[in-house]
């Protein structure tokens with residue numbers, strides 16, 4: 001499976017983020033099945049505070065057994081890696097103050113990723129205000145919401161460094177997603193694929209985020225909070241699929 005090719009050829013993509021710490025691997029498998037029926041294009045697995053490699057491994061195993069969607073790891077460190085997935089967001093958190101999140105984890109993770117045979121998807125990860133748990137944990141300096149030009153400059157820097165994906169992250173579960181004018185400024189500036197996540201919960205929000213210029217929309221918390229995953233994801237993907 002060549003994950004990058006799928007993303008390059010489509011727009012209005014939806015990814016469902018599963019946090020391995022939030023449910024059992026069996027439930028994660030069920031969520032993946034419903035997300036696929038609801039039209040989600042892929043499953044991301046990761047969390048900013050994952051409690052060990054085995055839970056990641058078991059979660060991905062369960063998901064891969066149940067669905068035929070690309071599974072992309074979203075690792076907080078090397079314990080978020082397992083060869084059972086298809087690909088990994090090989091990310092550098094460009095606005096972190098902690099070198100470990102800019103190049104350190106990448107140095108440690110690269111040989112493991114090679115050995116596991118995972119497809120690396122080079123990504124600039126940018127934390128936008130408020131930034132949530134991930135902003136705190138990664139010691140980021142979240143980009144001010146009213147400064148779209150700073151996000152655009154970081155995105156272009158990421159593109160020039162060879163990153164095919166730019167992830168604008170407001171933080172998991174926040175009340176306000178990344179501002180639309182910031183997404184627009186980034187879209188105007190970079191040719192890389194733009195991923196937007198954090199605080200997106202309604203079809204209307206997802207649609208506006210895509211109209212503003214996002215190529216890929218991520219929702220995570222949503223599936224942790226509801227029972228009718230299929231119906232909820234289905235409304236969301238209907239709103240963004242072209």
Ligand SMILES: CC(C)=CCC/C(C)=C/CC/C(C)=C/CC/C(C)=C/COP(=O)(O)OP(=O)(O)O
Nearest residue numbers: 019047048049075076093101105109133134172
């Ligand atoms: C390349 C390798 C091996 C690692 C990259 C390491 C980096 C740069 C990590 C960035 C910072 C970080 C802690 C990312 C974790 C992934 C993430 C943001 C998950 C979001 O998880 P949620 O589960 O939605 O959030 P909560 O933890 O708040 O529930």
Ligand SMILES: O=P(O)(O)OC[C@@H](O)CO
Nearest residue numbers: 173197198199219220221
């Ligand atoms: O949990 P939500 O708010 O959907 O955020 C998803 C993702 O951007 C978090 O890394």
Ligand SMILES: [Mg+2]
Nearest residue numbers: 019022047172
């Ligand atoms: Mg979580």
